[in-house]
Amino acid sequence: MGHGSDSTYETLINQRRVYDSTRSSGCPASPGGQMGAGEVLRGRHLFPELVDKPIALMAAQGDDTPVERTQKALEAISSRMLGPRDPDDGSETPAAYTYFGQFAFHDIVFSRVFGAAGASGKHSVDNAVTVGLDLSGLYGRGPTVDAHLYDAASAIDTTPCRFPMGLPAVADPTVIRAVDPGGRGRDLPRIDAGGAFLAVCGRKSPYRPLVADPRNDDNLILSQLLCALMQAHNRLVDLQIRDQGATPLDAFERARAFLTSVYRRVVVDDYMRRILSPAVWEHFFGGPDFRGPGFARLRPLSDLPLEFSFGASRFAHGMVRNRYRINQSFDENPGTLRQILSFSSQRSNGDVPVRENWIVDWSRFVGGDAQVQHARRIGPFLALELATVTHTSDLDGTPRSIAFMDCWRCYHLGLPSGQTVAKAVGEALAATGLDVPVLTGPDILPSARNVARHGYVAKELVKILQAYPEFLAQTPLSYYILQEASVLGDDGNRLGPVGSYIVGATVASALFKTDENEMRAGSLSLAVEPNDLPGLIRMADDRLVTDEQLAGYLDRFIHPARSARVHRRTGDIAS
Template structure:
């Protein structure tokens, strides 16, 4: 039985840092640079100095990022939409559910112990603990044995666990009742050795612990609801598989449960990959870049770079270390381009038919911040047609992508100051982390991509014409002198060498015919290389050559069963289709509060 139990754990690679690789490149485990390691002349600089190599320059860099973040506090003057009922700052092409799907994907790619903006340097504390990319480790953890607290018991008298835990919601101003549906993530109280008890004596027990694989998936109410959505789908797929199992099979033992879990997990992973490829990326990327990477003839310039330009790749020992170290995310992605999702966050959300909540309240609604008001009550249970366009619904739209963040992301309780500048908020952290990470400069990155894929750069005047780019940046930086107090020297250094996350937002804002409605070419290239590269590298082997989701699911089923137990799962390529299928297999069409 013990051997069978060990087999029930998900195969997750070890997370021991490879010190030789980190020492040779000055890079914490799990990270690398995009394309190749930039040389000294190619790195971002502030006032001509590389902050990653000059700690004595830190105070000046922090002050500059502080002033830039304050310049970015000025509201953007977006052009109006044809539909006057849509606010200028709203993006009708991207419903707001995709904002949080991006966050979920980010959690599935990167998991660091401490943000770089807090540590101030790249070291072991900023290592990326993810060793596989886009395999739903953020949802499943290390499987029912490695992460048993994430899974519900199948029966009262053995160790089988195939379904993810969920928790009951409660009705507002009431305690949890047995009839309340399982619509929240699972939460629990815990003994505390320090003697601190956040419960309200005689009234309500504090549910301080979220029983999920990745604690960041309880960063706020919408994130925990999205996690519950994926858990509901997995649990429904477990039931689908069970019903399709051969009638003669013995399905009441650990081995059968193991197969059932793996089949459902693989099915959900294939659905997840299809949605990232066909729905999420299609919405956020520049159309021409998406077409280049989503088609059958794509090639990866990042992959080519590792054979031609990085000396480490000509060293077999280093190559072997890199292979054993597993997934490595480019810093230019994690600390640069993929921060764009923060600009998409709305100032408030219509959660369901019962309530609209502002962003600050949404961010505070977690087990860590508000344990005595957990589980979520009915005013926080998401109606998904408010977040994805389902059967013609009018969802909350995301904010247009540009150099501005909603005020709630400056909440000093959620994002307190990390240094002597006393600057609170997520924006300053994004800029500071990028400035300290030794990233490629925007200009050098453009030049390097132009060598490898000149058509990408030539299609954008902002990228191809440096004097034009600098003048546009200079004009914008100087246009709101009452915000930030940027000096002439500040403006010149930022216009000539902008921090990458800032430039990605600026580039999106500058898109002709679609200002702020999708990423520009540079942001799209970095995101495409990482996301589509991860999808290709980590595709389920049995489904790698499938031409459709149905073919992939049939191949997955064939690994475990003589018949296709997944034949009733429809083609799912969009989030609205995922939500509708979850409602169907979970019996949620008539749910109260409404699910669809």
């Protein structure tokens, strides 16, 4: 459930090593040495001035080097970051937003190492997609370049304009009741890679997703979200071709522009409002066209800031539940997170295609009725699979938990401590009058509410944190963001000021500090509808949004002035 790639991480580690070694030795800067590495690192920091203030490794003790002692401390701490059950008092945020955030963060920038090494002998890190929240994870580079992702509307006109949809696999025999009796459930389109063309070892079902960004097949809920967006696009295209006589190309472009605009509106006006502190949301988005006073001071992004990708974005791990009621078959016996993660081609032995009775019923993930599940409160108590199970590994191949790696990467990459970043955020927001407390010492221990909520495991975490006072004074940024949310974020309902600033600044830069050509696929407007995640997902299902309603959404997006006149004349709702 990460937002970057191992190759990017390893490249950044090497750049940090070069920079630190040349700076400490006092040697003159050489091409590709301190100066080159320093420029790259500063360009990837939200606060470039903090590149020279990395978090300190813990002091050596006995036979342990600083690295060894730090890793031992993180092993002890992360193993106790365990919320063994989903508390009854979850957050105010429905569970779908956990995975919508993962999709949006994937969409901002997809970094990878391209091509052969250059003249310097080093690879370069480039953007694989634009940074304008343009649904690249859905559309890729469009049907002209990525034609393999698309299907034609008919056998007569073969212009690629819609997405092929995959069918789910046979039912899971361990799930008693059948769901979706009409057979409307769908999976991502997948390629059978079991033949001579591509051998995939160690998989139950050798299938690969035919999608722009394979990371969006990370887990069942995320892949089903992408599937819903594909279905919504197909409905928009089919409706225009069938009822309006549009050409496939025109239908595609209008559908893409409309869906992208709705998506951007949902990211800013629904997801960001739920996750950020209200004052920070106003700072970045509380203005005309969602451009708040704070966006003007931001720099364009060349890639995700390290404070975000390896720090603040990890807050989403705190929202992940241990169990999910996928559909009515799971109301009495919810599916485990391990099962949710298994429906993915990203893992060995991935169980794909998705089984037909594991198709997500979105009414249990979004909306406001009693059956909706809610995300966990943001804080340092994680689901079992994230806190203790070794789903990932260090660069040397050592198996690690996600909780361990979230903290260790902060040291390994030389990120500033949470306290250092908090001071920088306080300075950045000084003119707004917003208070940004710096948490240290006892403030880093589990809050009284979390001790009451988690009991024994919270008291165990208190003990182990007190055994490592350096961690309380110089806290890894990823952990600091979790703890700040539980202390200053309405008991984990949202991020605190530091986490809110980093996430808000990253999203605002992605939206507003980009080339205008990258924004052409869809606008960001108060007028576009629907304006929340439930509305976006419901467009995939004609039982929830009729063709007539969908046509109205699209018409008011394409002809806003005409729709406003209709509203004045008839009283019909135009927004």
